[in-house]
Amino acid sequence: MINSIENDDFYQKMQNEKLTVLDVREKVEFIDGHVPMAQNWPLSELAEKYSKLDTSTSYYVICRSGARSANACAFLQDKGLNVTNVTGGMLAWKGEVI
Structure with a gap:
């Protein structure tokens, strides 16, 4: 099972906190x-790059x-990484965009 976090909670x-975010x-x-x-x-x-x-x-x-990130999380989790999917993605993001 993939960990996930609701956009507002994220x-x-x-x-x-200082989070490490992969887009x-x-x-x-x-x-x-x-x-x-x-x-x-x-x-x-x-x-080809996950090993970094x-x-x-x-x-x-x-x-x-949130769909591609869910796929990425499944892949990365299988490779032993600690990942959390941000549900709703950028479409649900209400914060600053740079």
């Missing part, structure tokens, strides 16, 4: 606007709606 958590949308989507502090790790490149992620870090994974 927003609140970001206000109180798995493609580069052009990321450039159009993303959650502050997010790193762009496109789903299309994840299989630290297994001791907790990652919050976001995309446009």
Whole structure:
């Protein structure tokens, strides 16, 4: 089972903690606007790059709606990483976009 967090809870958590956020949308989507502090790790490149992620870090994974991030979380979790899917993705995000 994949861990998930509701968008509003994620927003609140970001206000109180420094989170490591992976945005798995493609580069052009990321450039159009993303959650502050997010790193762009496109789903299309994840299989070849995931080994650069630290297994001791907790990652919050976001995309446009929550579907690609759920797929990314399933993949990363299978690789031994601690991941949480942000449900609703950027469509539900009410915070600042940079």
